[in-house]
Amino acid sequence: MDNLAQDPADALARRIAERTAVVGVIGLGYVGLPLALAAVRAGFSVIGFDINPDRVARINAGEPVISHLDTAGMRAALATGRFRASTEMDELGTSDAILICVPTPLTPQREPDLSYIRATAADIARTLRPGQLVVLESTTWPGTTEEVLKPILEATGLTSGREIFLAFSPEREDPGNRTHTLSTVPKVVGGDGARARDLADALYGAIVARTVPVSSTATAEAVKLTENIFRAVNIALVNELKVVYDAMGIDVWEVIEAAASKPFGYMPFWPGPGLGGHCIPIDPFYLTWKAREFDVATRFIELAGEVNRGMPRYVVERLALALDRQRGRPLGGAQILLIGVAYKRDLDDMRESPALKLIALLEERGAGIAYHDPLVPEIPPSRAHPGLAGRRSVALTPEALRACDAALVVTDHDGIDYALIAAEAPLVVDTRNALARHGQTGEHIVKA
Incomplete structure (x- = not known):
């Protein structure tokens, strides 16, 4: 048996340095897919894993899956022959480094839900082998890597720090930020022991401009x-x-x-x-x-x-007050046109968007709701507001604005015609200061 086989850490370090290591990225969403493409650009072969077969098929076909993602860059990665997506978790055994980018939501009782991490760890454990580096990127409470991930993987009989290596490197993705991209933002790296930290540091050091190792x-x-x-x-x-x-x-x-x-x-x-x-x-x-x-x-x-x-309720109260003062009518029965429903400007991401809570509160008060969002043609399903799924965006026309009692600006996308809103809506309640930033003023524009 040669020295490389006897020392899995040295063998993996050499493969990382030579860019012959295969990187597996689990979860091809807003965090995992950009990370996978960055690893390809750094010279690694990458397999992206996702449980959604439609998403995997679209990625492999080079079709857009995330609004702000550089689809041309994804196609370029596919063209190298060093990137593909898969739903087959049994292929995890072929990866030298496995990066976990799965959701960590809250339960309805606002407690951590680590079900995705546990399920992913079980998938990895089925094909775990000596010499693999496993890095958790999902945001979680301090101790998760050692207290949750490590026991599941070590139940295979492989020991962390000796045969396998565990690390945590938190994602710092800011969707839509064109200035601070994944490759330019420093990457914090902590390991279960010095060898794991050094291996993760070497891997990320090849992908991003700078790493920040911690203890x-x-x-x-x-x-x-x-x-x-x-x-x-x-x-x-x-x-x-x-x-x-x-x-x-x-x-x-x-x-x-x-x-x-x-x-x-x-x-x-x-x-x-x-x-x-x-x-x-x-x-x-x-x-x-x-x-x-x-x-x-x-x-x-x-x-x-x-x-x-409490902010959505404050906005609703401000809207009700403005309707009463300027339109002489109650919120109940009023027609409200929401402008923007994504959680952030110039994204199509609806996760935890306050627009969903606002729609629910307004409808509880008896208001009629329509929305316009050029990036969200249809509201996707959500755990907290399943009844809103399937609602579709309406066109932003003079007729639609004149027909509403108030336009409520929730998300300030750059592509929205704020001059049209100011000119045609009888009342505008602006939660983002969007109209003022676009030079629109008037007594019928109320900030909330």
């Missing part, structure tokens, strides 16, 4: 939560300031913009109709849940969640 997987898991909790708390702060300043007749957007002129000691965050996306509304509660194990209170995090979750 453990738990530290790396805590880094990701800290980043998103920072955002959640500061967004909650400006959402609360919005309510306070509105009561004083002060425009919070003007305040923030002026405050941002200070070159030190301040960072602008912007209010909105509520939190959306796969990170900020969810990730902080992974830490609050884990903190209970140590009998530690997380008051800032929980208060921030309370403030942010």
Whole structure:
């Protein structure tokens, strides 16, 4: 038996350095697919795994699957012969490095749901072999890699740090951000031991511009939560300031913009109709849940969640008040046209979008709802609002705007004609300051 066979870590390190290692990426969504393509560009052969056969077929055919993704880049990766997608988890045994990019949602009781991680770990365990590196990228509570993933994999008889190597490297994807892309954002890497950390560091170091090694997987898991909790708390702060300043007749957007002129000691965050996306509304509660194990209170995090979750109701009340004052009519029976329903500007992503909660609240109050979103032609199914699935976007026409009692701007896509909205809608309630940013003013435009 040669030295390479005796030392799986050295053998894997050599394959990574020579770009002969095969990388498997599990979960071809907003995180996994860009990561897979970046690994191909770095010179690796990549197999992308996903349980959705339609998505796999579309990827292999070079068809668009994510609105902001460079489809031409995906086709270029396919053309190299070093990338393909698969639904066959038994092929995981052919991968030298396996990167896990699966969802980590909350249960209806707002507790961590690690079912996707556990199911993925079981899939990996069936074909696990010596010399494989397994890296979890999914955001989760500190300790998940060692307490959940490691026992499932070591139940095969293979030992972490000796035959197999485990690491955690949190995804830092910002969908739609053209300035800070996956390859340019530093990658935090923590391992279950130094050998695992060094192997993961070598792999990601070949894919991204810079890595940031840390002392453990738990530290790396805590880094990701800290980043998103920072955002959640500061967004909650400006959402609360919005309510306070509105009561004083002060425009919070003007305040923030002026405050941002200070070159030190301040960072602008912007209010909105509520939190959306796969990170900020969810990730902080992974830490609050884990903190209970140590009998530690997380008051800032929980208060921030309370403030942010209350924003849709605040918007509804502002809309009801504006209808009463400017249109002389109640919210019940009013026709409301939502402008934008995706959770973020210029994306088609509906995950945790506050628009879904707004539609539900408005319909509870008796309002009639239509929506326009050029990127979301049809509302997809969601666990929290299954009854909204299948609703379709209407065209943004003068007739549609004149027919509504109010237009409610929820998502400020760049491609929307805000001048038309200002000219034709009898009342506009703007949760994003979008009309002002596009030079539209008027007494019938109300910020919320």
